[in-house]
Amino acid sequence: MHIEVNLFTVNKRFPLTISRGTTAKTTNVWVKIVSSDGDNQIAGWGEASPFGVGNHAQSTDIIKTSLEQIAPVLQAFHPLQRQEIEQVFIQHQVPSAARAALDMALYDWFGKSVGLPLWQIWGLNRQAIVPTSVTIGIDSPTAAQTRARDWLQFMDVRLFKVKLGSPEGIEADKKMLLAVQEVAPELEFFVDANGGWSLANAIEMCNWLADLGIKYVEQPLPRGEENNLIKLKEKSPLPIFVDESCFNSSNIPHLANYVDGINIKLMKSGGLTEAMRMVHTAKAHGLQVMFGCYSDSSLSNTAAAQLSPLADYLDLDSHLNLIDDPFTGAVVQEGRVLPNDLPGLGVKYSASAA
Known part of the structure; x- marks a missing residue:
């Protein structure tokens, strides 16, 4: 080849x-x-x-x-x-x-x-795909509200993922999250700290966020502080997911007693083959599964969408924030990123966007 x-x-x-x-x-x-x-x-x-x-x-x-x-x-x-x-x-x-x-x-x-499309080869059910969250990055409360409104105008948003862990501290995190919730109080919210909190701050934030109805907290502690996750889990009323702490299936058994779920990204895992292994390993350990992305185009996110029927949560929104994505593939319907019926990944190249 x-x-x-x-x-x-x-x-x-x-x-x-x-x-x-x-x-x-x-x-x-x-x-x-x-x-x-x-x-x-x-x-x-x-x-x-x-x-x-x-x-x-x-x-x-x-x-x-x-x-x-x-x-x-x-x-x-x-x-x-x-x-x-x-x-x-x-x-x-x-x-x-x-x-x-x-x-x-x-x-x-x-x-x-x-x-045949991959989802069909694997015998998966597209109707089992859950809506994707869309991301609000760290910003001022006013700017975060503007970004939330932009998303709501752009597509049928069902879930917001709010990035916290501000360098300005957890009080800035609180103000920003409350501001975004004002824009869409009827929607569900997730929180991702990207390892931006200390253990003490993570404990305080998880309890505060639980009172606001947040669904889960992702990567509250920095990679390398996995031993503190058990202390956090004992005191957190919210489910804890890890992203940066979990690259592939070999990491999962060591984390299984400390967390409630993992974020699988194709770039971390090494592709769909290992992503499938991670799904089965996580499920065998009683963990939930999320699929996420980096600055991926429609090519990678459509690939991840092929496995999406196996995920409990999805965060495949990076391609939706691109002004010049050269590819087209999965489509958004009712807040869900759905793979199409084309063979393989079902991705096409658009020279006009490149």
């Missing part, structure tokens, strides 16, 4: 601020795997987007270089040799975002080869 690696830049309609900083645009990587299926040449597509968690960072350059280095090694394989290809990823220590792009592309190739 032949592998092509291309870069593309996407710009956010509204820059997103979390506890670790602000992102206005990213340069992502588009991967194409081209191979024959009988007399037909089929191209499978995948995407890698850069991300960083603490001292762990996968930049665009790191991802691109790793893909260019592994491409010649993979040329000898056919897209259906999935088990052998995965061993190559492990042996060459391919970064998770690069693996995600390749894994995505292999699944897209397979779906196109049999003429």
Whole structure:
């Protein structure tokens, strides 16, 4: 099989601020795997987007270089040799975002080869997909209200995820959340601190947020402080989800007694193959599952949407905040990101948007 690696830049309609900083645009990587299926040449597509968690960072350059280095090694394989290809990823220590792009592309190739969308190949029910939350980044109370109104005008919003963990402290967090709730008091709210709280602040905030009817709190403590999660869980009336603390299925058994759920992102996990493992591992440990995203385009989020019937919560909104997404795929209906009936991932390229 032949592998092509291309870069593309996407710009956010509204820059997103979390506890670790602000992102206005990213340069992502588009991967194409081209191979024959009988007399037909089929191209499978995948995407890698850069991300960083603490001292762990996968930049665009790191991802691109790793893909260019592994491409010649993979040329000898056919897209259906999935088990052998995965061993190559492990042996060459391919970064998770690069693996995600390749894994995505292999699944897209397979779906196109049999003429079926992935959700149907896996026997999943699209009607089981829950609405996605949409994100309000850290900002002033007034600006956060404006962003909430923008989302409400843009689409049929069912859930808001509010980013907290402000560098200005938890009092700033409280003022911002209350301001956003004023805009849409009838909607459900989730909170994501992105590791921006101390243990003492997390305990105080979880109890305060419970009184406001918040559904759950995500990543209240920084990655590396997982031992404190059991102390938080003992005192928190809210379910606790982890994101930055959980990359793949091997992390889940160590977290299972400390948390109520995990956030699966394709860039962290290394693709749909590992995401599926994470779902089953989490469920076996009695945990709930959320699918999330980084600065992903419709390509990655449509890939995640193929597995979405297995998720309890969804946060696949990054592509909805892009002004120049070069891809189209999953559609939004009644607040849900639904994969279509096209084979593979069901993603198309729009040259006018690129």
